[in-house]
């Protein structure tokens with residue numbers, strides 16, 4: 098635009114040039130937005146089937162609006178959306194644009210999605226949102242760009258109202274995964290059916306059927322998209338529900354019953370676990386005899402010291418559940434809303450009136466006394482379903498994608514009251530941070546021989562001392578040996594790092610030839626030694642289960658996460674690897690104990 102101003106002599110012509118450019122840009126934005134929304138719709142087609150994988154859709158088109166191919170990920174382990182769309186478009190891919198609702202999550206060395214686009218000759222890729230998981234975020238985009246493909250990410254490379262709406266549809270499709278990445282509880286939807294006078298059952302407790310058959314089919318679909326459906330003990334007593342997805346497709350969610358008393362009937366549809374599993378969560382010590390009875394029916398019972406919705410949701414988050422549908426009555430619904438675990442509400446309103454002073458309503462006591470305290474839903478949608486009205490909206494916004502790794506300056510400015518446990522990414526960097534002991538500079542000495550040698554164990558004041566010294570080990574040069582000793586006796590990890598880095602930069606001939614090949618292994622051995630030597634560090638590492646660990650170094654793009662998540666975060670990765678090894682060991686030893 099600036100260019101057109103400079104080359105124009107007449108202001109009138111300038112105006113015309115500008116508005117043409119604007120028109121052009123708006124036209125492109127409209128096309129981009131429409132195709133991204135289409136990609137999101139395609140992704141939506143397999144919602145529930147791909148879990149815990151995200152939902153991916155891909156459209157291959159020209160920027161002028163001609164579609165050549167489409168695809169979506171059908172289920173975990175099947176062909177990626179991008180590969181399917183490329184197959185459908187065939188030779189028309191060359192020079193085309195690929196629209197993806199989300200950045201591909203090429204991981205574990207699988208680059209099928211990116212390779213398909215690169216090999217097909219796609220010229221431009223428009224991405225709705227980056228991958229929500231920090232360790233995958235940005236890597237496919239970088240990879241595509243490294244092959245000379247133009248990649249535009251909505252909200253980053255260009256913004257407009259129409260593109261923002263398209264981006265929102267991408268956030269919606271993968272809301273459960275985004276929640277998983279940003280919080281410690283699964284994405285929870287509270288669903289209920291009520292009469293026009295706000296009752297979910299008659300005064301007698303009779304509740305079948307308030308909503309129409311068409312609405313109930315929608316409920317089956319909702320169940321099919323959820324990892325679990327949850328009800329309270331009283332709904333089991335009153336309704337004897339089945340909670341299955343009976344629309345003929347999709348997967349069947351686990352059924353969860355929350356009951357403090359375990360005063361539940363012996364005969365109940367939910368105890369038939371032959372096709373769908375049921376988990377009962379209860380207060381520790383509740384009715385042991387009934388727990389035994391449930392176990393005999395293959396119903397799993399999980400006891401909690403404090404049975405409340407937040408504890409229960411955190412537990413299922415750790416078990417890998419991404420999305421939960423709450424189909425309980427008002428008592429548990431109120432408790433769940435108060436605990437801030439409900440993100441979305443889906444209400445079917447039937448044009449019926451039942452009356453009754455004691456007839457239950459969808460949400461029980463929230464302790465609010467003034468209408469100004471009412472919770473306002475956001476992004477509300479209204480839809481007629483047969484005779485009913487479906488009203489849905491969010492109690493909590495879908496979190497925007499993960500916060501970028503704070504820069505060093507920003508780290509100091511971060512609110513000290515922020516509880517890192519609220520986030521599923523744990524950043525560590527400075528040794529005085531909450532998780533500062535994960536840093537290589539933490540003052541935990543280790544006893545290790547040089548890598549590749551089994552004798553001559555010696556004490557290294559920190560992992561950093563050991564790591565830096567290993568750069569020069571085995572090099573037949575007295576200066577290298579001298580450097581190792583200088584690093585080993587350095588008075589602080591900072592000093593050790595300074596000597597190691599300086600020597601590496603100024604005297605590269607002193608660095609062992611295989612350093613690039615062995616440095617990860619060196620670091621891993623040192624970390625393993627450190628966490629095995631100090632049991633409290635091991636416990637701290639295990640306490641982070643379920644969280645992504647990121648070394649928030651803004652400078653080190655290999656060991657750290659970088660300023661904006663562009664770093665490879667190898668230190669965080671190694672710690673997560675170590676953590677999963679320890680977790681494997683503890684589950685094996687738990688199994689052995691229970692077998693014994």
Ligand SMILES: NC(=O)C1=CN([C@@H]2O[C@H](COP(=O)(O)OP(=O)(O)OC[C@H]3O[C@@H](n4cnc5c(N)ncnc54)[C@H](OP(=O)(O)O)[C@@H]3O)[C@@H](O)[C@H]2O)C=CC1
Nearest residue numbers: 289290304329330331332356357358425426427428429432
């Ligand atoms: N129209 C609709 O959409 C629906 C209607 N209904 C109707 O609602 C009525 C039941 O409502 P309601 O009694 O509210 O049933 P709930 O499903 O809310 O069950 C409440 C029970 O949940 C258990 N519970 C466990 N932990 C907690 C906790 N922290 N906070 C609260 N409850 C907890 C307790 O079970 P325990 O007592 O076993 O310890 C409690 O009695 C029935 O008539 C049913 O037909 C129910 C669901 C949907």
Ligand SMILES: Nc1c(N[C@@H]2O[C@H](COP(=O)(O)O)[C@@H](O)[C@H]2O)[nH]c(=O)[nH]c1=O
Nearest residue numbers: 290304306307308336338339340341424
């Ligand atoms: N009454 C009512 C609902 N009630 C919910 O559905 C459960 C019964 O599920 P199932 O046994 O699988 O058919 C019941 O326990 C309660 O959670 N849902 C609705 O969509 N509309 C209705 O009118």
